[in-house]
Amino acid sequence: EAGVTQSPTHLIKTRGQQATLRCSPISGHTSVYWYQQALGLGLQFLLWYDEGEERNRGNFPPRFSGRQFPNYSSELNVNALELEDSALYLCASSLFPARTANTEAFFGQGTRLTVV
Amino acid sequence: QKEVEQDPGPLSVPEGAIVSLNCTYSNSAFQYFMWYRQYSRKGPELLMYTYSSGNKEDGRFTAQVDKSSKYISLFIRDSQPSDSATYLCAMSGWGAGSYQLTFGKGTKLSVIP
Numbered sequence: 001e002a003g004v005t006q007s008p009t010h011l012i013k014t015r016g017q018q019a020t021l022r023c024s025p026i027s028g029h030t031s032v033y034w035y036q037q038a039l040g041l042g043l044q045f046l047l048w049y050d051e052g053e054e055r056n057r058g059n060f061p062p063r064f065s066g067r068q069f070p071n072y073s074s075e076l077n078v079n080a081l082e083l084e085d086s087a088l089y090l091c092a093s094s095l096f097p098a099r100t101a102n103t104e105a106f107f108g109q110g111t112r113l114t115v116v
Numbered sequence: 117q118k119e120v121e122q123d124p125g126p127l128s129v130p131e132g133a134i135v136s137l138n139c140t141y142s143n144s145a146f147q148y149f150m151w152y153r154q155y156s157r158k159g160p161e162l163l164m165y166t167y168s169s170g171n172k173e174d175g176r177f178t179a180q181v182d183k184s185s186k187y188i189s190l191f192i193r194d195s196q197p198s199d200s201a202t203y204l205c206a207m208s209g210w211g212a213g214s215y216q217l218t219f220g221k222g223t224k225l226s227v228i229p
C-alpha cells in the first residue's frame with residue numbers, strides 16, 4: 001500500500017515568488033495535515049483539512065493557504081515567499097480523528113523549500 | 117509555557133545502553149500520546165502510540181505515560197547505532213473546539229558503536 005507522497009522533493013524559489021506543494025494521502029484517509037519544520041524549531045502546525053474543508057489553522061500568516069481536493073489530496077500554497085520560509089514542509093494523513101478513538105497520523109518524506 | 121516541552125539534546129550514548137527520552141505537556145485535552153522517529157532528511161515515522169497511563173512495550177521500545185504528572189517517556193533498551201535519529205513526542209486530543217496534533221521539538225540521539 002502506498003504511503004503519503006509529497007511533491008516536489010525539493011523546491012528552490014526566489015523571495016517574493018509563490019510556491020505550491022502537493023500531498024497525496026494514504027488511500028482511505030480523509031484528513032491531511034501540513035507542518036513546517038524549520039531548523040531548530042520542531043514541527044509547527046500549519047493546516048488541517050478533512051473532507052475538503054479547512055478544520056484548523058496554526059499561527060501562520062494568511063499567505064500560507066491550501067486546499068483539499070475531492071480525492072483528498074491537498075495543496076499548500078505559500079505566497080510572497082520570505083527567506084525565513086525555507087524549511088522542510090511535511091504532510092501527514094490520517095482517518096478523521098473521532099473524539100472517542102485515536103487515529104494515527106503518517107507522514108510523507110517532505111518537500112524541502114529553499115528561498116533565495 | 118509551551119504546550120509540549122522536550123529536551124532537544126543532543127544525547128550521545130554507547131551501543132547497548134538504555135536510553136530515556138522524555139516530554140512534559142500542559143494541555144489536559146491531550147488524550148493520545150505518540151513517539152515518532154525521524155532520520156536525517158526524512159519524514160517522521162510512527163514508532164508507538166498509547167492513550168492510557170502506564171507502560172506499553174514493543175520489542176526494545178517501551179512507552180510510558182503518566183497523565184497525572186503530564187509526563188511521557190520512551191525507553192530504548194540495548195540501543196543500536198541504527199537507533200541514531202531524532203525522536204519526537206506527539207500528543208493529540210480535542211480541545212478549544214478542534215483537534216490538535218502537537219509535537220515536541222525532538223531529541224537528537226546518537227548511539228556510538
